[in-house]
Amino acid sequence: MGTDIKIARNQGTFRELMNAFARPGSLAAITPSSEGLLMDVLDVLLDHEVSFCVLGKNKESMEPEITAVTGSRTADTGSADFVIFAAGDTGDELYKVKRGSLEYPDKGATVIYYGAVLDENKKIADHSFKGPGIAAGTGFTAPGIPEGELKKLSEINSEYPLGVDTVIISENNILCIPRSSKIGVVK
Amino acid sequence: MNSAAEKIDGKNGYNFAFLDENAKKEIRRRILKAISIPGYQVPFGSRELPIARGWGTGGLQITLSIIGKSDILKVIDQGCDDSVNAVNIRRFIKSVTGVEMTTDTERATLVQTRHRIPEKPLTKDQVIIFQVPFPEPLRTVEPSEAETRRMHAEADYSRMWLYLYEDIVKCGEISIGARYPVFVNNRYIMDPSPIPRWDIEKLNNSECLNLFCAGREKRIYAIPPRTSVKPLEFEDFRFRIEDFKGNKCEKCGSANSYLDETIDEAAGTRHYYCSDADYCEKNLNNAVRK
Known part of the structure; x- marks a missing residue:
């Protein structure tokens, strides 16, 4: 039985994504397709049933491309299911992202940062983690994601179970921060 | 609809793992939300399968959505690999994926289970998928779905505590055997599926990822690894497991x-x-x- 390459790739990418969500702070190494890792991840998650928006300088070029590949529709920041930022300071836009309701916290958006740098070999982490799925002493380093950005994420997720779930994507690695994770700073 | 490029030569022309790719996408999105909010029941659009609802369609949909060619699958029913439900599910998955099947707990990368957790502790490289008949632990005390949703939203679990207290007063014991309610991550009360009390401790700070799905009730929930799972108990009336x-x-x-x-x-x-x-x-x- 031969398996289609795209189906197999999507399944493999999802499993890495699932493991990364189950173990926040751990890096999932994924060999990207020619489309790049961001598009691989979007192809796993997006379809016509969900909406997305891209914020930043690449909005005009990326949104039509993502719609063409996934069939997903665009929406404004406050109502999109997936909000895609270039790694860096997002200003106040992050505060507009929907956080779900107490009855349906799963309606909170998934925030995706692309173009980050995730260094597997850097031994000293800048940020500490606590919460479900996290081994004691787990930390992570994500150059390109400013300190203030992580503080904003902590603030947005402070009223758990309301909040957003975050995926940070580098060239060939993924790191996930579900809303259940508490981010600290390693002094 | 899948594009022609997405079609594969599954058994009798079915897609790999039976479900179409859009169905898998939806279930995968819900799984990620379930992992992000441990113990919270995420609604999803349960699909029709060639087995009747109530016979493991929830667990089956999770398994079919995450399984890949390199996986090794074990299916158990009440701990047994050879019961009718386990054999039928195993044969079906084998026929639509071609993946290797095993009865060896240690070799399996995915374990689909009805009502037991294997005695051998599962590792970080394994995922266990529970078939769930009744996902709502508060249904015993509240018939309305809207009301139980409000109770979970506000963490208003007083009626559940009262139910347990009254049970002790009437019976001298909490009479719940299987489906013993647990607190997950100190936030949500969760139904661990009808596993015996014996298995509850295995959920607490487990190394593996635990995924639960009720096909008939259309709910997915999860317990990530290393997550606090505590059975409901009183300071002066402790939870206890079966005594043989x-x-x-x-x-x-x-x-x-x-x-x-x-x-x-x-x-x-x-x-x-x-x-x-x-x-x-x-x-x-x-x-x-x-």
């Missing part, structure tokens, strides 16, 4: 596993055997080698 009163498995001699009790009506005697068939068989093989 010193009985051992009559096949392998184990006194450290969950036992099935069978009654020989003709002889009027009770017999005890390991519920976990793989665990029992390995014990027997080890005994033969010695």
Whole structure:
């Protein structure tokens, strides 16, 4: 039985994504397709049933491309299911992202940062983690994601179970921060 | 609809793992939300499958959505690899994926289960998928879905505590055997599916990812690894597991596993055997080698 390459790739990418969500702070190494890792991840998650928006300088070029590949529709920041930022300071836009309701916290958006740098070999982490799925002493380093950005994420997720779930994507690695994770700073 | 490029040569022309890719996408999105909010029941659009609802369609949909060619799958029903439900599900998945099947708990990368957790602790490289008949732990005290949703939203679990208290007053014991409610990550009360009390501790700070799905009730929920899972108990009335009163498995001699009790009506005697068939068989093989 031969398996289609795209189906197999999507399944493999999802499993890495699932493991990364189950173990926040751990890096999932994924060999990207020619489309790049961001598009691989979007192809796993997006379809016509969900909406997305891209914020930043690449909005005009990326949104039509993502719609063409996934069939997903665009929406404004406050109502999109997936909000895609270039790694860096997002200003106040992050505060507009929907956080779900107490009855349906799963309606909170998934925030995706692309173009980050995730260094597997850097031994000293800048940020500490606590919460479900996290081994004691787990930390992570994500150059390109400013300190203030992580503080904003902590603030947005402070009223758990309301909040957003975050995926940070580098060239060939993924790191996930579900809303259940508490981010600290390693002094 | 899938594009022609997405079609594969699954059995009789079905897609790999039976479900179409858009169905998998939706279930995958819900799984990620379930992992992000441990114990919270995420609604999803449960699909029709060639087995009846109530016979493991929830667990099956999770398995079909995450399984890949390199996986090794184990399916158990009440700990047994050879019961009708387990055999049928295993044959179906094999026919639409071609993945390797095993009865060996340690070899499996995915374990789909009905009502038991294997005795051998699962590792970080394994995922266990529970078939769930009734996902709502508060249904015992509240019939309305809208109201139980509000109760979870506000963490208003007073009626559940009252139910347990009244149970102790009436019966001198909390009479819930399987489906014993647990607190997950100190936030949500969750139904762990009808596993015996014996298995509850295995959910607490487990190494593996635990995924739960009720196909008929259309709910997915999860317990990530290393997550606090505590059975509901009172300070002066502690949770306790099943007591086998010193009985051992009559096949392998184990006194450290969950036992099935069978009654020989003709002889009027009770017999005890390991519920976990793989665990029992390995014990027997080890005994033969010695």
